[in-house]
Amino acid sequence: MNLVFLVWQYLKFRPLTTVLNILLLGLGIAVITIMVLSNLQLQRNISRNAQGIDLVIGAKGSPMQLILSSIFHVDVPTGNIKIRDAERFAKGALVKQSIPLALGDSYRSFRIVGTDKRYAGLYSAELAQGKWWTRSMEATLGSVVATRTGLKTGDRFSSAHGLTSGGHEHDEQTYQVVGVFAATGSILDELILTNIESIWQVHDLWTAADQQRSQQDTIPLLTRSPIVPVIMRGDSVREITSLLIQYRSALGAVQLPRIVNSNSTMQAASPVFETARLFSIIGSGADLFLAFAYLLILIAGISIFIALYNSLRERRYDMAIMRTMGASRIKLFVAVLVEGIVMSVAGSFAGLALGHIALAAVPFWFEQTEKAGITGWYFHPFELILVSGSALLGVVCALVPAVEAYRTDISDILAENN
Amino acid sequence: MPAKLTANDTNGIQVTLKRGGHSPYNSQFSALNSQFNPYLQTVISVANLSYAFNDAVALRFPDFEVVQGDHLLLTGQSGSGKTTLLHLIGGLRRNYKGSIRIDNTELSSLTSSTIDRFRGGRIGFVFQRNHLIPALTVEDNLRMAPYLAGIPIDDARVDQLLNRLDLTHQRQKRVHQLSQGQAQRVAIARAVLNRPAIVVADEPTSSLDDNNCRRVIDLLLQVAGENSSSLLVATHDRRLMDRMKKQIILS
Numbered sequence: 316m317n318l319v320f321l322v323w324q325y326l327k328f329r330p331l332t333t334v335l336n337i338l339l340l341g342l343g344i345a346v347i348t349i350m351v352l353s354n355l356q357l358q359r360n361i362s363r364n365a366q367g368i369d370l371v372i373g374a375k376g377s378p379m380q381l382i383l384s385s386i387f388h389v390d391v392p393t394g395n396i397k398i399r400d401a402e403r404f405a406k407g408a409l410v411k412q413s414i415p416l417a418l419g420d421s422y423r424s425f426r427i428v429g430t431d432k433r434y435a436g437l438y439s440a441e442l443a444q445g446k447w448w449t450r451s452m453e454a455t456l457g458s459v460v461a462t463r464t465g466l467k468t469g470d471r472f473s474s475a476h477g478l479t480s481g482g483h484e485h486d487e488q489t490y491q492v493v494g495v496f497a498a499t500g501s502i503l504d505e506l507i508l509t510n511i512e513s514i515w516q517v518h519d520l521w522t523a524a525d526q527q528r529s530q531q532d533t534i535p536l537l538t539r540s541p542i543v544p545v546i547m548r549g550d551s552v553r554e555i556t557s558l559l560i561q562y563r564s565a566l567g568a569v570q571l572p573r574i575v576n577s578n579s580t581m582q583a584a585s586p587v588f589e590t591a592r593l594f595s596i597i598g599s600g601a602d603l604f605l606a607f608a609y610l611l612i613l614i615a616g617i618s619i620f621i622a623l624y625n626s627l628r629e630r631r632y633d634m635a636i637m638r639t640m641g642a643s644r645i646k647l648f649v650a651v652l653v654e655g656i657v658m659s660v661a662g663s664f665a666g667l668a669l670g671h672i673a674l675a676a677v678p679f680w681f682e683q684t685e686k687a688g689i690t691g692w693y694f695h696p697f698e699l700i701l702v703s704g705s706a707l708l709g710v711v712c713a714l715v716p717a718v719e720a721y722r723t724d725i726s727d728i729l730a731e732n733n
Numbered sequence: 734m735p736a737k738l739t740a741n742d743t744n745g746i747q748v749t750l751k752r753g754g755h756s757p758y759n760s761q762f763s764a765l766n767s768q769f770n771p772y773l774q775t776v777i778s779v780a781n782l783s784y785a786f787n788d789a790v791a792l793r794f795p796d797f798e799v800v801q802g803d804h805l806l807l808t809g810q811s812g813s814g815k816t817t818l819l820h821l822i823g824g825l826r827r828n829y830k831g832s833i834r835i836d837n838t839e840l841s842s843l844t845s846s847t848i849d850r851f852r853g854g855r856i857g858f859v860f861q862r863n864h865l866i867p868a869l870t871v872e873d874n875l876r877m878a879p880y881l882a883g884i885p886i887d888d889a890r891v892d893q894l895l896n897r898l899d900l901t902h903q904r905q906k907r908v909h910q911l912s913q914g915q916a917q918r919v920a921i922a923r924a925v926l927n928r929p930a931i932v933v934a935d936e937p938t939s940s941l942d943d944n945n946c947r948r949v950i951d952l953l954l955q956v957a958g959e960n961s962s963s964l965l966v967a968t969h970d971r972r973l974m975d976r977m978k979k980q981i982i983l984s
Contacts, residue, residue: 316873316880328868636864639823640923641853641882643846726825729860729935730816 322654332622337662343611344666349673350604353689360688364502365586367437373557378584385557388426388502392418395554396581405541409567415542417514418556420474425460427474427507429514438503444468445494451516454490454509458498466492485517511543520553619658620712627716635725648721655713656706663705773800776930776963782831794818799963807967809983815967819933823856824848836930853882857924861936863916865908871919872904878926894922925956932957934966950976
C-alpha cells in the first residue's frame, strides 16, 4: 500500500474517464511526436545525404527538383546535360571535387546510378560482400536493395527505363551483381551503383568498340574527359544527369553558382539553400499540425482538470474518512497531484508509443518516407521534454483540485453525510 | 435557561449536570470510574469543554473521564452536540475551549500536522453509513488504515480480523459486492485494526433493524473488548441504552 497504489486504484475505478483522458492527451502528444521526430530525422538524413556536396549542376528547370533528384533520389531529374558542357566546371581553382551522376533507369523501383567510386565515398561506403564494380554492366548494390530484391553477388538483372517500376525493360543488356555495400544509413542503401558507361551502353551510347578502346587505355592523358576519363574531352554526344560539386574554398560558393547560372545552358542549385526552402514550405503545413496538437493537449488538460475536480467532489467523503484514519492534509494534496501526474504521464507515454508506431507504419504506405530515412525506431531527448512537460501539465491541472482536497473540512463533511 | 445533562452508570447512579456550570457531580462522576477501576488508565479526560460554531451560542459539555476498556454512550436529541463532542474528542474539530486529554495528551497541544497521525494511531471511527473506499477491495480498505496512520501494515492482523469477522471470502471483493452487514463488519474491522485506545462510533445502528442493531453493537463491544479499546458511541437510538456501561445524556 502506498500513494501511487491508492491513486492507481482510483484511476482503475473510473476506467472510461481515465482511458479517455489518457487517449486525448496521447493523441496530442502523438501528433507532436510525429511532427518533431519526422522533422528531426528528415534534417538529419538530409545533412547526411548532402554531406560533401556543396553544389549540384544539372539541366535547367526547378532547382529544388534538381536537388531532390540528384541528392535524395525522390524526384525525376530536370533533364540531362552534355558532357562537353559539364566539363567546364568539373575542375578548376574553385572546385575540389566533381562527381558525375547518370540517372534514368531502375530495377524494381530502386534507382540505378551511373557514377564513380567517389560517390560511394561520400557516404563512407564499405563492402559487405563481393567487390566494387570495375567494368561496364557490373553493379554494386546498396544494403536495402539487396535485402528487398533478394539479389546477391553473381546474380543478373535487367534494368527498366524510368525511375519507377513498369518502364520498358532493357532485356538485351543485363547487369551482373558483383558486390553489396554494408548499410550506411544514407540514401546509398537504396541505390544500385554502376559506372556511367553502363548507363550509356543500355541506351546504345556505348558500344563494344568503345569498351575495347577504354580497356586498351589508348586515349592520351591530356585529352581525356575530366568527368569520364574513358572518353575524349569535348564529347558532344554523350550526356550525364548532373555533377555534384565540392568547393575548394568559400570563394566557390560566391562565384561558381553565378558563373554556371549566367554563362551556360545549365543551372547550379545549392543543397543548403534548397533544403532550407523545402523546410520552409513544409514548415507552414507542419505548423498547422502542431497548432492542432497543442489544441488537443489544451483540451486534454481541461478534461483532466474536470475529471479530477468531479472525482474529488464524488470523493469528498472518502477524503474525510481518510483524514479520520490519520491522513494528513498534505498527503491528500499530494495524492491528487500524483493522480494528475500519473494520468498525464500515462498520456504522454501513450502518445509517444502512438507516434513511434505511426512513424514505423508510414513507410508501408508511403515509400518516399522510407527514402527520406524516417523510421519509428528513432528516439530523441526531446521526448523526455514531452514527458516532463506532460507531468507539469498534470500538476497544473491537478493543482486546484489538490488545494480543494487540502482544504477539506472533514468534520463538516462527516456531519452532513452521517 | 441552561440545558441539562445527565450522567448515569449501570449501577443505577443517576447524575444530572447543568451545562456551563461546574457541578459537584462532575467530580463525583469521574470519581466513579476510578473508584471502580483503580488500576486502569484514563484514556479520555474532558474538562470545562465548550465549542462555538461561528457566531452561534457555544455548546458546553460535561466533564467526564473514560478509562481503558470502558464503554460510554453519548445520547440525546438531534442538535444536542453528540457528533460535535465525538469530533472534538477525535481531533476533527479544533479551536475549542477547555481541555480534552487523550492518552494523557492534551489535544490542543498538538499541531494540525501531528494531530492527524495521533488520531490515526489512537482512535478508530465507525459511522452510520459504512463509508468504505469503493475503489478498493475489502482487504485494501483494511490495509489502508495502518498505512494512513503511518503504522507498519501487519498482514497477520489483517488476516486475523478478516477471519474473526467472517470476511475471509470477501477479502478481494469490492465494496459494492458486499451486503450491508458485511460492509458494516468491514468498517468495524477497519476501525479496530490499529488496536486503537478508543473506538468512536457515530450513530452506528440508526438505520438498522433490531436484529442487525443487536449484531452490530455485540460486535463493537466484542472487538473493542478484545483490544482493550474504550468504546464511545454517540446515538439517539434508544435500543442501545441498556447495552452500555455508562451513559451521558446531552439534552
